[in-house]
Amino acid sequence: MAAEKSRxxxxxxxxxxDTSSVVTLYCREFGKVRALAKGAWRPKSSFDAALDLLSCCQVLVLRRSAAGLDLLTEASLERRFRVGTSLAAVHGGLHVAELLDALTADADPQPELFEVAHATLRELSGWDGDESALPSLLGRAELSMLRILGHAPSLSRCAECQEPLATGARTAFGMLDGGVLCNRCRRGRRAVISVSAPAMAALRELADERVPCRAVDLPAAVGGEVVSNSHLQRVAWLHKTGGRVAVAAIMRRTPAPGGTPDPRGIQRHTMADHVLITGGAHRLGQLLVRSFAQAGWHVWCHYARSGDAAHALQQELRSAGWAVDTVAADLA
Structure with missing residues (x-):
């Protein structure tokens, strides 16, 4: 079979x-692929830095007709993801990668999805701006991905009866119902959260497909609520479709005078009020969760299908005296 070229x-x-690597790529032309890169770890590998995490590259892949790994024959770097001064922006890039992996099936090309992810990573790369703008960027990316996949939440009409929603101070949002709910349809339903009017207005603005993926300034409280709500919507969708999220967490800064010291300098590297962490069962995710908790942040753990690693991490945080809550546990 002839090799195929793609971004x-x-x-x-x-x-x-000893020297090879199995890489997961999201390709514009043929979707998500898992390929073997022979000799990728050799000192003089032809792949060079093209296979760095979150990099955008041109690849040549030999596709396999049967089950098994594809073969990556060439990769040339197009754009490297630059690590700037913001830890939150770096993890935002990792979050985008987790989204692409969790929300997509193998060999299912979605060019528009690729463009959204690529534009978001380009914005996050080398971030040296105000971290309070990051929630809007990540929230817009999540909502755009859900829209492209046909699972955009209903934000103006009741997801159950399709009646236009009256404006109010708070709006009921059904995580398992795919959007907002009117007062009549909200009764008796589980996994329903209350969203403030400013957060609903921000969600509607971020869901507008006519607006490009770029950061906008949001008040800290609104930005944190937007990130939390859009993330919970994705977790609920993954649960309904059989997807897997080992553990995810949202961190909120909590002043703790005289509390636990900041062992990894988290407070010096981010001024955000909320930080989103996904894939917490992986080594990097666990490191970040522990670091934020030790720095005095409040941790909310979100589960779709929680495994032993997720429960062990939560129990470890609680036993150390750190603030840990479980949100949407009834989704599991």
Missing amino acids: AIVLRATPFG
């Missing part, structure tokens, strides 16, 4: 043997 975003890279 790709590097989502994962796992060592295979």
Whole structure:
């Protein structure tokens, strides 16, 4: 079979043997692929830095007709994801990679989805701006991805009866119902949260497909609520479709005078009030969760299908005296 060329975003890279690597790529032309890159870890590898995490590159892939790994024959770097001064922006890029991996099936091309992810990573790369703008960027990316996949939440009409929603101070949002609910349809339903009017207005603005993926300034409280709500909507969708999220967490800064010291300098690197962490069962996710908790942040853990690693991490945080809550546990 002839090799195929495509632009790709590097989502994962796992060592295979002594010198090779198994990479997960999201390609514009043929969707998500898992391919073997022979000799990728050799000192003089032809792949060079093209397979760095979150990089955008041009790849040449030999597709396999049967089940198994594809073969990556060439990769040339187009744009590297630059690590700036913002830890939150770096993890925002990792969050985009987690989204692409969790929301997509293998070999299902979605060019528009690729463009949304690529534009978001380009904005996050080398971030040196105000971190309070990051929630809007990530919220817009999540809502755009859900829209492209046909699962955009209903934000103006009741998701159950389709009646236009009256404006009010708070709006009921059904995580398992796919959007907002009127007072009549809200009764008796589970996994329903209350969203403030400013957050609903921000969600509607971020869901507008005519607006490009870029950061906008939101008040800290509104930005944190937007990130939390859009993330919970994605977790609920993954649960309904059989997807897997090992553990995810949203961190909120909590002043703790005289509390636990900040061992990793988290407070010096981010001024955000909320930070989103996904894939917490992985080593990097666990490191970030522990670091934020030790720095005095409040942790909310969100589960779709929680495994032993997720429960162990939550129990570890609680036993250390850190603030940990479970949100939407009835989704599991």
